[in-house]
Amino acid sequence: MSKFLNPTDLVKLSNMKLRAKVVVDGFIAGLHDSALKGLSLDFAEHREYVPGDELKYLDWKILGRTDRYYIKQYKEESTLTSYILLDISLSMGYGSKLFTKLQYASYLTASLAYLMLRQQDKVGLILFNENIAEYIPAKSSTSHMGFIMNRLDNIMPIGKTSIWEVLENINSFMKKRGLIILISDLYNDEDKVLRYLKYLNSKKNEIIVFHILDKEELYLSFKEPFIFEGMEDKLKVLALPDMIRYEYKNLIEKFISKYKLTCEKNNIDYVLFNTETPLEYGLLHYLEKRGKLIK
Amino acid sequence: MNLSFFNSYFLLFLPLLIIPIIIHLISVKKARILEFSEVKFIKLAVTRTIKKIRLLQYLLLLLRLLVLTFLIFAFARPILQQTGMLSKSEDEPLAICLILDNSYSMAPAFQTAKEVCENILKVLKIYDKSCFLLLSNKVTPEVPTLTSNIRLVKEKIKSAKLSQRTTSILAGLNYGYSILKESNITNKQIIFVTDFAKHGFNAIDEKALSNFDKNVKIIFVDVGKEISNIGINDISLSFSALGEQGKINVEVENFSPVKFYKIPVSLYINDNKSGYGFLGINGYQKISKNLFYNVKRKGKYSGYAKLDIEDGLTLDNVYYFRLDIEDKKKVLCVDGDVKLSQFLSETFYLKLAFNPDTKRTSEIISTVCVPDELEWKNLDDYSVIFLCNVDKFSPDSVKRLIEYVKRGGNLVYFLGDKVNIEEYKRLSEELFPATIVQMVEKQEFIDINSINSNHGLFKLLDINGFEKVAFTKYYHILPKGDSLILANFKSNLPFLIEKNFKYTKYGKILIFPFPADRDWTNFPLRPVYLPFMQDIVNYLVKETEKEIQKSLYVGDVYRKTFSLSNLPKKVEVVSPSDKVMALPLISNNIIEFKNTEEVGIYKLRYVTYDGLSHTEYFTVNPDVKSKESSLKKQDISEVRKCIPSAKIFLIKDYKNVTNELILIMRGREISKVLIGLVIVFLIVEGYLSIRRTR
Numbered sequence: 001m002s003k004f005l006n007p008t009d010l011v012k013l014s015n016m017k018l019r020a021k022v023v024v025d026g027f028i029a030g031l032h033d034s035a036l037k038g039l040s041l042d043f044a045e046h047r048e049y050v051p052g053d054e055l056k057y058l059d060w061k062i063l064g065r066t067d068r069y070y071i072k073q074y075k076e077e078s079t080l081t082s083y084i085l086l087d088i089s090l091s092m093g094y095g096s097k098l099f100t101k102l103q104y105a106s107y108l109t110a111s112l113a114y115l116m117l118r119q120q121d122k123v124g125l126i127l128f129n130e131n132i133a134e135y136i137p138a139k140s141s142t143s144h145m146g147f148i149m150n151r152l153d154n155i156m157p158i159g160k161t162s163i164w165e166v167l168e169n170i171n172s173f174m175k176k177r178g179l180i181i182l183i184s185d186l187y188n189d190e191d192k193v194l195r196y197l198k199y200l201n202s203k204k205n206e207i208i209v210f211h212i213l214d215k216e217e218l219y220l221s222f223k224e225p226f227i228f229e230g231m232e233d234k235l236k237v238l239a240l241p242d243m244i245r246y247e248y249k250n251l252i253e254k255f256i257s258k259y260k261l262t263c264e265k266n267n268i269d270y271v272l273f274n275t276e277t278p279l280e281y282g283l284l285h286y287l288e289k290r291g292k293l294i295k
Numbered sequence: 296m297n298l299s300f301f302n303s304y305f306l307l308f309l310p311l312l313i314i315p316i317i318i319h320l321i322s323v324k325k326a327r328i329l330e331f332s333e334v335k336f337i338k339l340a341v342t343r344t345i346k347k348i349r350l351l352q353y354l355l356l357l358l359r360l361l362v363l364t365f366l367i368f369a370f371a372r373p374i375l376q377q378t379g380m381l382s383k384s385e386d387e388p389l390a391i392c393l394i395l396d397n398s399y400s401m402a403p404a405f406q407t408a409k410e411v412c413e414n415i416l417k418v419l420k421i422y423d424k425s426c427f428l429l430l431s432n433k434v435t436p437e438v439p440t441l442t443s444n445i446r447l448v449k450e451k452i453k454s455a456k457l458s459q460r461t462t463s464i465l466a467g468l469n470y471g472y473s474i475l476k477e478s479n480i481t482n483k484q485i486i487f488v489t490d491f492a493k494h495g496f497n498a499i500d501e502k503a504l505s506n507f508d509k510n511v512k513i514i515f516v517d518v519g520k521e522i523s524n525i526g527i528n529d530i531s532l533s534f535s536a537l538g539e540q541g542k543i544n545v546e547v548e549n550f551s552p553v554k555f556y557k558i559p560v561s562l563y564i565n566d567n568k569s570g571y572g573f574l575g576i577n578g579y580q581k582i583s584k585n586l587f588y589n590v591k592r593k594g595k596y597s598g599y600a601k602l603d604i605e606d607g608l609t610l611d612n613v614y615y616f617r618l619d620i621e622d623k624k625k626v627l628c629v630d631g632d633v634k635l636s637q638f639l640s641e642t643f644y645l646k647l648a649f650n651p652d653t654k655r656t657s658e659i660i661s662t663v664c665v666p667d668e669l670e671w672k673n674l675d676d677y678s679v680i681f682l683c684n685v686d687k688f689s690p691d692s693v694k695r696l697i698e699y700v701k702r703g704g705n706l707v708y709f710l711g712d713k714v715n716i717e718e719y720k721r722l723s724e725e726l727f728p729a730t731i732v733q734m735v736e737k738q739e740f741i742d743i744n745s746i747n748s749n750h751g752l753f754k755l756l757d758i759n760g761f762e763k764v765a766f767t768k769y770y771h772i773l774p775k776g777d778s779l780i781l782a783n784f785k786s787n788l789p790f791l792i793e794k795n796f797k798y799t800k801y802g803k804i805l806i807f808p809f810p811a812d813r814d815w816t817n818f819p820l821r822p823v824y825l826p827f828m829q830d831i832v833n834y835l836v837k838e839t840e841k842e843i844q845k846s847l848y849v850g851d852v853y854r855k856t857f858s859l860s861n862l863p864k865k866v867e868v869v870s871p872s873d874k875v876m877a878l879p880l881i882s883n884n885i886i887e888f889k890n891t892e893e894v895g896i897y898k899l900r901y902v903t904y905d906g907l908s909h910t911e912y913f914t915v916n917p918d919v920k921s922k923e924s925s926l927k928k929q930d931i932s933e934v935r936k937c938i939p940s941a942k943i944f945l946i947k948d949y950k951n952v953t954n955e956l957i958l959i960m961r962g963r964e965i966s967k968v969l970i971g972l973v974i975v976f977l978i979v980e981g982y983l984s985i986r987r988t989r
Contacts, residue, residue: 114390228334229331230335240348251340
C-alpha cells in the first residue's frame with residue numbers, strides 16, 4: 001500500500017492534470033512490464049528508455065552514436081474507445097474526511113483519462129445525475145486531455161441520481177462497442193441499474209463499475225445520536241448509531257454483495273472503493289481490462 | 296411486609312431519580328442534524344431495530360433507576376418487617392422482659408447499664424408491655440408482671456442498686472420465660488443488659504430452661520468492658536510452729552492477661568493493721584501469699600486482707616475472715632507412781648506423745664504432778680486431767696475433781712499396779728463410772744472389730760494400728776450406769792469405757808484398764824500410741840468447740856445451733872453497715888440469718904438466760920471462686936450452641952441500642968441485600984450497554 005499515493009495527498013496539488021500525472025507516472029514507474037507497448041508497425045517517434053521497456057524496441061543505432069538509450073515508438077492504431085460515466089449527484093457530495101466522494105471520483109476519472117490518453121486510447125466523459133449533465137465525446141488527441149481535466153477541476157455535486165436512466169440513454173452516444181467505466185455510489189434502484197448494466201454488456205461492451213463509498217457509509221461509526229438527513233431526498237431519520245450499527249452494516253453489505261455477485265455473474269468488473277483506497281488500484285483494473293480487450 | 300428506615304432522611308435524595316430520566320430524554324433530544332448521502336439504509340435499520348432498541352433503552356433506564364433507588368435505600372438502612380410468626384409488623388405489640396444484671400462484676404458499668412435500660416424503654420410504644428427484673432444469682436422482680444406503665448419501670452430502673460452477688464443468666468432466662476408465658480402477645484423478647492462476662496453463662500442449655508419458648512427472642516446488650524482485674528479468692532488460717540505467731544494464706548488470682556507488680560497486701564485484725572507484704576502476679580496466675588499476725592490474747596477476732604490496687608473491681612480486693620484465738624490445750628498428768636528416773640515415770644510416754652519434738656512448743660502442753668497436788672492445783676487451767684496409776688483420792692481431791700467435771704473438765708484414767716481397788720469402788724459414778732472386778736493376768740489383744748470407727752475418738756485414726764498392741768495384765772472393769780464400752784479386748788472384756796453426762800456442759804470421763812507406761816503392755820511403743828493420745832485430747836477439747844469458722848458467700852444463709860442448756864433470750868445481728876436486725880429462734884435452738892447481701896463482718900449478739908452477753912462474728916465475702924471477678928467476655932456462638940433453637944442476638948454497640956433493638960424486635964435490615972442488588976444491576980447494565988453498542 002505504501003508505494004501508492006494517499007488520496008488525501010492529492011488534494012494538496014493545484015490542478016487535476018497534475019494530480020493525474022502524479023498518479024499515473026508513479027503508477028507506471030512501478031510496473032515491471034511496460035504498459036506502453038504499441039501494436040502498429042508504422043514508426044512514429046523516439047522516446048527515452050524507461051525501466052520496464054522491452055529491450056527489443058531499443059534503438060541500437062542511436063545508442064551506438066550518442067551512447068544514450070532510446071526506444072523506437074510506432075504509430076499505434078487505437079482499438080479502444082472508453083467512456084467514463086461519472087456520477088455527480090448530491091449524494092456523491094458526501095465526505096467524512098477532507099474530500100468528498102465526488103472529489104475522489106474525479107481524481108480517479110482524471111487518472112484514468114490521463115492513462116488512456118497516454119495509451120493513445122479514445123476517452124469520452126459523461127457526467128450524470130438523474131440525466132446526462134454533460135457529454136464529452138471520445139477522442140485521443142493531446143488537447144482533449146486538457147479539456148477533460150479542466151472540466152473535472154470545476155466539478156460540483158448537483159441533482160438526484162438516476163443511474164439506470166443514464167445507462168438506458170448511453171447507447172445513443174456510443175457509436176461502436178468499447179469500454180464503459182461507471183464511477184458512482186450506486187444509490188439507485190439496484191435491480192434497474194443491474195438490468196441496464198447487463199444490457200450494455202450484452203451489446204459487447206466491456207464494463208467496469210467503480211463503486212465509491214465513504215468509510216462512514218460502510219461502517220456507520222458515529223458515536224452520538226444524529227438526525228440523519230438525506231442529501232438528495234431531504235428525508236430525516238433520528239437514529240442512535242450505536243443501536244442500529246449492526247443492522248445497518250448488514251443492510252449495506254447486502255447492498256454491496258448484490259452488485260458484486262450480479263456483476264461477477266455477468267462478467268462485469270466490480271470494484272468497491274472507499275475514499276481511502278489508493279487510486280492506483282483503479283488504474284490497475286483498467287489496464288487488466290484493456291489487456292483483455294486488446295488480446 | 297412492611298418497610299421502615301433507620302436513616303430516613305436519606306430518602307430526601309429520592310428526587311434524584313429524575314436525573315437518569317432527564318439524561319435519557321436529553322440524550323434523545325439533543326441529537327444534531329447530519330447530512331448523509333443516503334438515509335434509506337439507516338431508516339430501514341431503525342425500523343428493524345426500533346423495538347429492540349426501545350426495550351433495551353427502557354431496560355437500561357429501569358436498571359439505572361433501580362441502582363439509584365437501591366443506593367439511596369441502602370444508605371437509609373431499611374428494615375423489613377415480615378408478617379408471620381417471628382417477625383411482626385410495626386404495629387403489633389411487644390412483650391419485653393427487661394433484665395438488668397446487678398451482679399458485682401457490673402460495678403464499673405452499672406450506671407451505663409441503667410441508662411441503657413432507660414433507652415430501651417424509648418423503643419416501646421404505648422401498647423407494648425414490659426416487666427423489669429434485677430439479676431444476679433438471684434432474680435429480684437422489681438416489676439414482676441407485664442405492664443404498659445413505662446413510668447413505673449423507669450422509676451424502678453432509676454432506683455436499682457448493685458448487688459454483691461454472682462451472675463446466673465440461667466436464673467434470669469427461667470424467670471423471664473415464666474413471666475412471658477402468661478402473655479397473649481406473640482412478639483416476645485427477653486433483654487439482658489449485662490457485662491456479658493463468661494462466668495454468668497454456667498449450666499445453660501435448653502433442658503435447664505423451664506418454660507422454654509423458641510419464639511422468644513433473647514437479646515444481650517453488652518455494656519461491659521474487659522478491664523484487667525485481680526481478686527482474693529480465699530483465705531486459710533493456720534498456726535505457725537513458731538510460738539504464738541499465726542499464719543494467713545491469702546489466695547490471689549489474676550483474671551486478666553496483664554502482669555501486676557509489687558501489689559501491697561495488708562492484713563487487718565480488729566481494724567488494726569497487723570501485717571503486710573507485696574506480691575507480683577502473672578496473667579491468669581493464681582498465687583498464695585503468706586501473711587503473719589501476732590495476737591497474744593485468746594478470743595474471737597475479725598479481720599480482713601486487702602489488696603491496695605485500683606483494678607477493674609474493688610469488691611474482690613478485700614476478703615473478710617473470723618479468727619478464734621484459743622489458748623493452747625493444757626493437760627495435767629497426775630503420776631501415781633513417781634520414780635527417780637524420768638524414763639521410768641508413769642507419765643513418761645504420755646508426755647512424749649503430747650510433745651514429741653521437745654525443742655518446739657506443741658499444741659498440747661502437758662504438766663505433770665503427784666496426786667496430792669490435786670487438792671490445791673487450779674484444775675480449771677487444764678482441759679483434760681490424766682490420772683495415771685493413782686492409788687487413791689483424798690476427799691478434797693474427790694470433791695474438786697467432781698466439780699471440775701461438772702464445769703466441763705475431762706478425766707482420763709489409766710489403771711496400774713498401784714490402784715487400790717477397794718478405794719476405787721467407793722468412788723462415785725460421777726468421778727469413776729466403772730467397777731473394777733479383778734486383775735487379769737494373761738496375754739491379751741484389742742478386738743479391733745469392737746471399735747466403732749465413726750466415734751469421734753477413732754474417726755481420724757487407723758484402727759488397724761491397735762492390732763499388735765499386746766497386754767500381759769489388765770483390769771477386768773465393768774461400766775456403771777449409762778457409761779459406754781467403746782472397745783473390747785479379744786476376751787470381750789472392756790478395753791475403754793466412756794462416760795457422757797446428760798448435761799452437755801459437763802466434761803467426759805474415759806477409763807483404760809491398764810497403765811500409761813510399759814509395765815503391762817507394749818502400747819507406748821506401738822506407732823498408734825502417739826496419735827491416739829493426741830486424738831484423746833483433741834476429742835475431749837474440741838467437742839466443746841462446735842463453731843465453724845468458714846466464711847459465707849453473699850446470699851448464703853447463716854445458721855447457728857445453741858446448746859439446749861444455754862439458750863439465748865434475745866438474738867440480734869449487726870450488719871457491716873451497722874444495721875441491727877433481731878432474729879427469732881426457729882426449731883427451739885436454731886437461728887437463721889438470710890439477709891447476707893452485704894460483704895463484710897457481721898456481729899451476732901445474744902444474751903443467755905443466765906444474763907451473760909455474748910458477741911460472735913461471722914463473715915460474708917463475694918464468691919470470687921465462681922470466676923465472677925473475671926471480666927472475660929462470653930462468645931455469643933457458644934451461647935447459641937447451648938440453646939440452638941433460640942433466637943439469640945448480641946448488641947455490642949450499646950450507644951446505638953435503640954436502633955439495634957428496633958432492628959431486632961421489629962424487623963430485618965436489608966441494606967446489604969440492596970448493595971448486593973446494586974452491584975448485580977451495575978453488572979447487568981454494563982453488559983447491556985456493551986451489547987447495545989456492539
